[in-house]
Amino acid sequence: MTDMAEMPPEPSGWLSDRELQHVRGELPILYVNAIPVRTDAAGEVTEVGLLLRADDDAISRALVAGRVLRHERIRDALIRNLEKDLGGVALPRIPSSPTPFAVAEYFPTEGFGAFHDSRQHAVALAFVVPVDGDCEPSQNALDIVWLSPEEAASEDVARDMTGGQHHLLRQALAHCGVLP
Amino acid sequence: MTDMAEMPPEPSGWLSDRELQHVRGELPILYVNAIPVRTDAAGEVTEVGLLLRADDDAISRALVAGRVLRHERIRDALIRNLEKDLGGVALPRIPSSPTPFAVAEYFPTEGFGAFHDSRQHAVALAFVVPVDGDCEPSQNALDIVWLSPEEAASEDVARDMTGGQHHLLRQALAHCGVLP
Amino acid sequence: MTDMAEMPPEPSGWLSDRELQHVRGELPILYVNAIPVRTDAAGEVTEVGLLLRADDDAISRALVAGRVLRHERIRDALIRNLEKDLGGVALPRIPSSPTPFAVAEYFPTEGFGAFHDSRQHAVALAFVVPVDGDCEPSQNALDIVWLSPEEAASEDVARDMTGGQHHLLRQALAHCGVLP
Amino acid sequence: MTDMAEMPPEPSGWLSDRELQHVRGELPILYVNAIPVRTDAAGEVTEVGLLLRADDDAISRALVAGRVLRHERIRDALIRNLEKDLGGVALPRIPSSPTPFAVAEYFPTEGFGAFHDSRQHAVALAFVVPVDGDCEPSQNALDIVWLSPEEAASEDVARDMTGGQHHLLRQALAHCGVLP
Numbered sequence: 001m002t003d004m005a006e007m008p009p010e011p012s013g014w015l016s017d018r019e020l021q022h023v024r025g026e027l028p029i030l031y032v033n034a035i036p037v038r039t040d041a042a043g044e045v046t047e048v049g050l051l052l053r054a055d056d057d058a059i060s061r062a063l064v065a066g067r068v069l070r071h072e073r074i075r076d077a078l079i080r081n082l083e084k085d086l087g088g089v090a091l092p093r094i095p096s097s098p099t100p101f102a103v104a105e106y107f108p109t110e111g112f113g114a115f116h117d118s119r120q121h122a123v124a125l126a127f128v129v130p131v132d133g134d135c136e137p138s139q140n141a142l143d144i145v146w147l148s149p150e151e152a153a154s155e156d157v158a159r160d161m162t163g164g165q166h167h168l169l170r171q172a173l174a175h176c177g178v179l180p
Numbered sequence: 181m182t183d184m185a186e187m188p189p190e191p192s193g194w195l196s197d198r199e200l201q202h203v204r205g206e207l208p209i210l211y212v213n214a215i216p217v218r219t220d221a222a223g224e225v226t227e228v229g230l231l232l233r234a235d236d237d238a239i240s241r242a243l244v245a246g247r248v249l250r251h252e253r254i255r256d257a258l259i260r261n262l263e264k265d266l267g268g269v270a271l272p273r274i275p276s277s278p279t280p281f282a283v284a285e286y287f288p289t290e291g292f293g294a295f296h297d298s299r300q301h302a303v304a305l306a307f308v309v310p311v312d313g314d315c316e317p318s319q320n321a322l323d324i325v326w327l328s329p330e331e332a333a334s335e336d337v338a339r340d341m342t343g344g345q346h347h348l349l350r351q352a353l354a355h356c357g358v359l360p
Numbered sequence: 361m362t363d364m365a366e367m368p369p370e371p372s373g374w375l376s377d378r379e380l381q382h383v384r385g386e387l388p389i390l391y392v393n394a395i396p397v398r399t400d401a402a403g404e405v406t407e408v409g410l411l412l413r414a415d416d417d418a419i420s421r422a423l424v425a426g427r428v429l430r431h432e433r434i435r436d437a438l439i440r441n442l443e444k445d446l447g448g449v450a451l452p453r454i455p456s457s458p459t460p461f462a463v464a465e466y467f468p469t470e471g472f473g474a475f476h477d478s479r480q481h482a483v484a485l486a487f488v489v490p491v492d493g494d495c496e497p498s499q500n501a502l503d504i505v506w507l508s509p510e511e512a513a514s515e516d517v518a519r520d521m522t523g524g525q526h527h528l529l530r531q532a533l534a535h536c537g538v539l540p
Numbered sequence: 541m542t543d544m545a546e547m548p549p550e551p552s553g554w555l556s557d558r559e560l561q562h563v564r565g566e567l568p569i570l571y572v573n574a575i576p577v578r579t580d581a582a583g584e585v586t587e588v589g590l591l592l593r594a595d596d597d598a599i600s601r602a603l604v605a606g607r608v609l610r611h612e613r614i615r616d617a618l619i620r621n622l623e624k625d626l627g628g629v630a631l632p633r634i635p636s637s638p639t640p641f642a643v644a645e646y647f648p649t650e651g652f653g654a655f656h657d658s659r660q661h662a663v664a665l666a667f668v669v670p671v672d673g674d675c676e677p678s679q680n681a682l683d684i685v686w687l688s689p690e691e692a693a694s695e696d697v698a699r700d701m702t703g704g705q706h707h708l709l710r711q712a713l714a715h716c717g718v719l720p
Binding site: 042044093096101128176177 | 633
């Protein structure tokens with residue numbers, strides 16, 4: 001209920017749900033996490049985009065996230081998952097360097113590290129992605145909210161995020177030099 | 181024959197060989213790659229360590245590499261694989277930041293990207309790791325050779341490496357500011 | 361009174377105090393900032409070292425900091441300034457990559473950016489530096505205190521730091537994956 | 541004749557030429573270096589832009605470069621220098637993170653490190669900057685040429701660059717994962 005696992009179903013690549021269930025017990029699963037941002041003309045982050053989700057009975061805020069499929073480049077996994085969560089006209093600017101600014105290790109055991117995902121051991125390569133176009137929530141999100149860096153780093157927002165993703169959000173703000 | 185797949189068998193985690201074979205057809209597999217280096221007192225890289233391997237009928241040079249197991253931290257996967265390839269007294273200094281300096285995407289299709297692994301789609305988080313102690317080749321390597329940055333970046337060495345790993349080696353040298 | 365300028369006098373290179381005063385009005389001055397850390401065997405940061413200073417009438421906490429001199433490598437400036445602030449047996453492990461994890465821009469105008477130094481426009485290349493040896497405060501510091509990442513990120517510590525250095529400290533914790 | 545010093549005169553901030561001459565003998569001078577790139581829709585670098593210059597009697601290729609002025613943010617120094625060298629409609633996308641991918645240390649003593657500038661000790665923060673618009677050479681350059689990553693990394697191009705800038709160019713290609 002409080003992990004990245006709560007993310008909506010997604011194209012499973014060449015895996016049936018049952019197979020995915022099985023390999024999750026065997027191997028770490030590779031993900032991408034993206035933090036969509038608005039920037040000013042000088043490249044400075046002015047706003048951070050968070051997805052608003054209704055899971056079971058609670059509202060939560062989440063980062064863009066999704067699996068990397070077999071034979072898919074990380075760049076293409078980023079594009080596909082940004083499109084899935086922000087729609088087709090968000091115009092994301094995929095970084096020219098494929099190196100993530102951080103790696104988030106989600107463990108199924110709560111308290112083992114900063115990130116938690118009850119379904120699996122997921123390792124997410126995390127990227128800050130400026131988006132220039134219009135973002136519209138997909139069927140999996142109620143809305144996309146844009147927050148200032150100060151709001152995004154607040155305890156209020158941290159409380160609304162699950163699986164430890166507020167840590168990654170703060171890492172992203174620090175990386176961009178806008179952590180309060 | 182010329183890919184990271186040539187790496188020796190390793191602890192398979194909770195996977196039998198047959199199971200590993202199976203999931204390799206389904207998902208990208210998470211690896212770590214490590215470039216062991218000697219540094220001087222000012223931290224500058226003076227030598228790079230490469231493994232010497234006898235595969236089938238050819239001698240090749242390779243980076244330290246291995247899978248990340250389920251529920252294993254990247255740090256611990258680094259330690260385990262460095263120990264596997266360099267022995268127990270290499271005294272590696274695992275980086276304080278868990279962010280790789282590069283990500284190598286090995287695809288099973290030759291020519292699709294810079295890295296190739298005929299067995300699987302492997303995504304390797306790559307780290308430069310200073311080692312202070314004695315390194316002794318494990319049963320899987322004939323020897324460990326220490327090269328100057330100039331030698332390591334040479335075409336001769338590139339020819340002896342497989343799966344595109346010479347690209348990653350040069351990325352490491354560039355990252356450390358010692359690419360000729 | 362509340363800026364990096366409060367740092368003790370240091371070898372002025374080839375500049376008299378009056379000359380330094382003059383060029384500070386003309387050019388950005390290049391600094392290094394270092395965050396000394398203790399790490400465990402897996403490289404994870406367990407403690408962060410802060411200098412305790414008595415400035416005028418207040419006690420403050422500070423990062424290791426100092427100018428880069430003419431014809432001095434950044435690596436050597438790091439070593440010299442770490443020695444100045446932590447003593448000669450701290451055994452710092454200077455990073456193999458000369459790229460800083462962050463750049464702190466200290467402006468003389470308060471409120472113009474996150475960092476402030478009333479004396480000058482200083483641009484500091486920032487590094488996390490594991491230290492293995494004993495640290496003893498130089499004449500310029502009362503003490504060196506070692507804090508857990510949680511303590512280091514606290515509001516209490518932020519209040520004791522000047523010039524915005526608590527931002528850089530939090531960036532360092534985020535970079536190492538230990539920002540609470 | 542073969543250093544970054546060959547760069548054309550530029551706005552000297554609050555420094556007369558004579559003053560600049562003077563401080564160059566006293567302090568390291570802070571620069572930015574930029575590598576302009578064209579990227580495809582997935583963010584991958586497809587072309588690298590180099591300035592073509594006629595210095596004295598030789599033609600050379602150069603990166604975008606210029607000083608950081610007093611009280612100028614690095615972001616703004618990047619924009620100003622990109623505009624100076626590529627014109628006003630290049631539409632550079634300044635990175636959201638102010639951390640350089642590399643730092644180039646140009647020393648006045650030839651052979652002391654990889655970078656050389658006979659006029660001064662210059663420390664350049666280096667950034668890869670995707671540009672979407674039209675680039676037109678300023679009065680200081682004969683032309684801007686766009687090369688594939690393979691061409692940019694070639695020995696031919698290295699021979700045409702001065703001050704060791706081909707090292708930085710290759711570091712940039714490595715950082716973007718397109719070093720051959």
